[in-house]
Amino acid sequence: MSRVLWINPIGTSKFDDAVRAELERVKRPDTEVEVRSLQRGPQHLEYHAYEAWVVPDLLTAVIEAEREGFDAAVIGCFYDTGLRAAREVATRIAVAAPCESALHIASTLGDSFSVLVGRRKWVPEMRDNVARYGYRDRLASFKVVDLGVHDFQVDPDLTRKRLVAAAREAVDSDGAEVVVLGCTIEYGFFSDLQAEIGAPVVDATVAPFKYAELLADLAGLGWRPSKVGGYATPPSGELEAFGLARQLATAASKEAATTSFGR
Numbered sequence: 001m002s003r004v005l006w007i008n009p010i011g012t013s014k015f016d017d018a019v020r021a022e023l024e025r026v027k028r029p030d031t032e033v034e035v036r037s038l039q040r041g042p043q044h045l046e047y048h049a050y051e052a053w054v055v056p057d058l059l060t061a062v063i064e065a066e067r068e069g070f071d072a073a074v075i076g077c078f079y080d081t082g083l084r085a086a087r088e089v090a091t092r093i094a095v096a097a098p099c100e101s102a103l104h105i106a107s108t109l110g111d112s113f114s115v116l117v118g119r120r121k122w123v124p125e126m127r128d129n130v131a132r133y134g135y136r137d138r139l140a141s142f143k144v145v146d147l148g149v150h151d152f153q154v155d156p157d158l159t160r161k162r163l164v165a166a167a168r169e170a171v172d173s174d175g176a177e178v179v180v181l182g183c184t185i186e187y188g189f190f191s192d193l194q195a196e197i198g199a200p201v202v203d204a205t206v207a208p209f210k211y212a213e214l215l216a217d218l219a220g221l222g223w224r225p226s227k228v229g230g231y232a233t234p235p236s237g238e239l240e241a242f243g244l245a246r247q248l249a250t251a252a253s254k255e256a257a258t259t260s261f262g263r
Helices: 016-026 048-067 083-089 098-109 120-132 156-172 190-197 206-219 236-241 254-260
Strands: 002-008 031-037 072-075 094-096 113-117 139-144 178-181
Touching (some): 016 031, 016 206, 048 083, 072 083, 094 206, 098 120, 098 178, 098 206, 120 139, 139 156, 156 190, 178 190
Parallel strands (some): 002 031, 002 072
């Protein structure tokens, strides 16, 4: 059995129930899932500044999940906000994020992929992530559907129409063999889309959750983020000296704060 925490890194619980229902639908029978949002902060992350605002609270949520015995956590934003930092502060728990997970899965389903995004504003950071994850040469295109985070679920028929049109263009004109939905709030459309276009459509909510289930299993083999290089955990002495251990940890006691960072 695995326990997976989905973290919506925004200051609203508006999407929590719907995301939980979707994850309950696709989870393995022996997986326990919980969905949480942050207690404060912006209600979407369409700006780099908003991403920066949520990172401290996001790291706190990851640390708290580890303390509570979760086996994996998912950062619920396709920007993969704070992913590297989260893997630094986590000493046991696996951490997954949508873009990395979706691209890994898409790369096994076809030779090329396109990503459907809401706004043009999102593309530069997502393109950087595609390159970082090693898939620059397999990216067929980004397709912009001119919808913001809070627009996708307002009029599902309009959203479906725009996604279908963009997906068809990606496959027919851009050479994509797989389509990736580039926002976690695009949930609930992938089955209809792939039936319409005749190609796999990777959902940005389902993909990281299923990947988190896999990572939780792999941890049983000792396959966790390496601490000998890029994901090395900050020294607890430094965290205390800088005043960060208590700031990041949700528990008030010094013992709880230092334990979370694997002293």
